[in-house]
Amino acid sequence: MSGTPEGFTYRLRKNGDVELLHHGRLATVLRGAAAARFLIDVDSSDPQELMARVTGNYKHGNERTAKKHPRNRHR
Template sequence: MSGVPEGFTYRLRKNGDVEVLHHGRSASVLRGAAAARFLVDVDNGDPQELMARVTGNYRHGNERTARNHPRNRGR
């Protein structure tokens, strides 16, 4: 499994909300200023990473533990 987020898409609703989908299922809905900020940021950066951050599926708190695991020391 790669560490790169994938499978995220988004769609703009008629009322201005942004719905973020993960593998076709609704993961998050952004409204108002957050939706406007998202639409600006998605054009400027990596959209998959941005959508992963927005949905909360980005960091899970185990990165430090994984880095200190004997198999990963020396990387």
Template sequence: MSGVPEGFAYRVRKNGDVEVLHHGRAAVVLRGAAAARFLIDVESDDPQELMARVSGNYKHGNERTAKNHPRNRRR
């Protein structure tokens, strides 16, 4: 496990909204200024990391704790 976000994609709708997809499913829709800012930032930054951040699916901080929980040890 590399820790790098993956599986994200985005598409721009006809009305200018940006839909961020995670493994083919809609994660978030950005509208207006947020959509415009996203389109600018996606060109200069790491697109996968940026899409993970805007979708809220980014480094929750409990990954190691959950992995070591007794309920998850046998997995």
């Protein structure tokens, strides 16, 4: 199992909005300043990680802590 995000794509609408898709399904729409900032950042960083971060579909850093929680110990 890979820890890197995958399956994200984006489309630029005629009105300047950016659609972020995950496995072909709409995840979120960025408008205005957020769309402009995304288009600048997508060229300078890893696009998959950026889209995962923008959509909220990324690891939050608490997976190890959650694994040790009493209700999750049997998993």
